[in-house]
Amino acid sequence: MKHSKFSIFLMEIILNIFLFTLFIIVCLQIFMKANTLSKSAVTLQRSVNCCTSIAEVFQSSSDYKSALLMTYPNATDLDTKIQIYFDEQFEECHQLDSYYRAVVTFSKDVVETADICLYQGDDTTLLYSLSVSSYQPLQSMALTGGDSVE
Amino acid sequence: MSYLKKSKERTVDALFLLSLFVVFGVISLLVIHIGANLYQTIATRMKDNLEIRTYSTYLDEKIKQYDTVHSVSVTDIKDCSVLVLTQHNQDYDTNTYLYGYDGTIREYVSSKADFTPEDGIPIVKAKTFHVEFITNSLLKFTITDTSGNLHTLYQSLHTSNS
Numbered sequence: 001m002k003h004s005k006f007s008i009f010l011m012e013i014i015l016n017i018f019l020f021t022l023f024i025i026v027c028l029q030i031f032m033k034a035n036t037l038s039k040s041a042v043t044l045q046r047s048v049n050c051c052t053s054i055a056e057v058f059q060s061s062s063d064y065k066s067a068l069l070m071t072y073p074n075a076t077d078l079d080t081k082i083q084i085y086f087d088e089q090f091e092e093c094h095q096l097d098s099y100y101r102a103v104v105t106f107s108k109d110v111v112e113t114a115d116i117c118l119y120q121g122d123d124t125t126l127l128y129s130l131s132v133s134s135y136q137p138l139q140s141m142a143l144t145g146g147d148s149v150e
Numbered sequence: 151m152s153y154l155k156k157s158k159e160r161t162v163d164a165l166f167l168l169s170l171f172v173v174f175g176v177i178s179l180l181v182i183h184i185g186a187n188l189y190q191t192i193a194t195r196m197k198d199n200l201e202i203r204t205y206s207t208y209l210d211e212k213i214k215q216y217d218t219v220h221s222v223s224v225t226d227i228k229d230c231s232v233l234v235l236t237q238h239n240q241d242y243d244t245n246t247y248l249y250g251y252d253g254t255i256r257e258y259v260s261s262k263a264d265f266t267p268e269d270g271i272p273i274v275k276a277k278t279f280h281v282e283f284i285t286n287s288l289l290k291f292t293i294t295d296t297s298g299n300l301h302t303l304y305q306s307l308h309t310s311n312s
Contacts, residue, residue: 010163010166010167013167013170014170017170017173017174020174020177020178021177024177024181027181027185028181028184031184031185031188031189032188034188034192035188035191035192038191038192038195038196038199039195041195041196041199042195042198042199042202045199045202045203046202046301048206049202049206049301049303052206052210052303053302053303053304054304056288056304056305056306057288057304057306059306060285060287060288060304060306060307061285061287061288067285067288070284070285071284071288071290071304089299089300090301090302091300091302092302
């Protein structure tokens with residue numbers, strides 16, 4: 001009788017530990033998920049800042065290509081697009097040391113437009129993309145009925 | 151003989167029970183330790199993220215607000231790299247100074263020429279703050295957050311300062 005009671009007690013303990021283990025697994029998964037989410041939130045915020053900075057440089061001058069190449073001297077000029085390289089801390093770096101890569105594609109419709117896409121390394125994993133237009137003011141010739149600004 | 155066998159069985163049961171409790175205790179401590187570490191990491195990361203977001207939105211907002219001719223300038227006062235935003239009134243000018251001092255980015259508003267860095271209102275914590283003009287219409291901010299991460303932000307001006 002006594003032995004049977006002890007076995008039941010033991011079974012109860014084992015069941016408790018099983019439930020505890022199950023609880024730990026769920027908790028650890030939640031912790032890991034939270035960790036991953038916070039890490040990706042920081043990466044996204046820094047990606048946004050990085051793309052916004054490129055957009056600001058693009059908008060700062062009518063000669064946007066020169067402005068970008070001057071601000072990011074390690075960038076690669078590919079005629080209709082520019083590739084800018086960043087290290088893990090989102091600081092501009094040489095292509096060989098790069099961890100992130102921003103591709104700035106220029107197009108012209110009514111206004112000059114740049115599509116900025118930030119990728120992780122050589123992957124095609126898109127972290128953030130931004131489309132920005134630069135409105136250049138009309139010059140005196142266009143205002144007086146002369147040639148419009150191209 | 152039977153008494154001895156029973157006693158031995160009980161010892162084994164007790165030892166097994168004890169080892170279960172030890173395992174239970176060790177795992178509990180381990181989970182608490184991992185959880186606390188992760189919580190600390192996440193809290194630090196959230197703080198960093200808040201700082202990054204505050205730097206960019208605050209500076210962006212301030213500069214856009216004062217983006218008129220000859221209203222944005224950069225100067226060095228008392229070893230501080232200072233962004234001066236000027237509001238031109240009819241009789242007088244009001245200057246808003248943005249600078250890094252004593253581990254914080256501060257804002258100081260004055261209509262007089264005086265500038266005392268310690269009197270500024272702390273906005274957000276930052277180890278270092280530096281601002282410079284790259285071109286007449288492009289500002290570069292270099293900020294180090296409280297975790298030591300360097301952030302470079304660019305801000306264009308619609309009105310050139312030349």
